[in-house]
Amino acid sequence: MADRPGRVTGHGDTADRPGSTTGRDETADRPAAIRRVSRVVLLDPDDRILLLHGFEPDDPSDTWWFTPGGGVEGTETREAAARRELAEETGITDAVLGPVLWKRRCSFPFDGRRWDQDEWYYLGRTDRTATDMAGHTELERRSVSGLRWWTAEELSAAHETVYPTRLAELLRTLLDEGPPSAPVLLETERA
DSSP: OBOSTTOBOSTTOOBOOOOOOTTSOGGGGSOOOEEEEEEEEEEOTTOOEEEEEEEETTEEEEEEEEOSEEEOOTTOOHHHHHHHHHHHHHOOOOOEEEEEEEEEEEEEEETTEEEEEEEEEEEEEOSOOOOOOTTOOHHHHHHEEEEEEEOHHHHHHOOSOEESTTHHHHHHHHHHHOSOSSOEEOOOEEO
């Protein structure tokens, strides 16, 4: 799903971006149950990161970039959710998942409601750079316009909104120092 200060991706819902609730149903400001989300920081052989380009369905000019991922379903593990979401959103099924890099809590309005998420970001590596968006849900088809591989330099120079908000800095640290010995707890984001 989309990715705002918290990205909601997965079956039936897409939310991952900050925005305003202007003109939205008043339920957009009511907190929902905490949604467990798994995301993938997917790197190719050239250390480029894959990001999806999302937008608010009712306002396509409100856009952002985010990592693949989405909600944990039923009894699946966080890692299983990361693999499933990666395959559904990108068509990439051969990624090797590594450790959890970062964890964060976020809350944001998206598609007429408020999303409260607990996100885990897994490191992923793949040799495949071709993507396929055929597995997107109906909401993802209404709120994701494409995918792109970014170098760390391109991400650092970007003037577009990216989630998590410090992704360029986090990626640079990951590439320079390797994965942290334990997941880094990122600041809570609320939009």
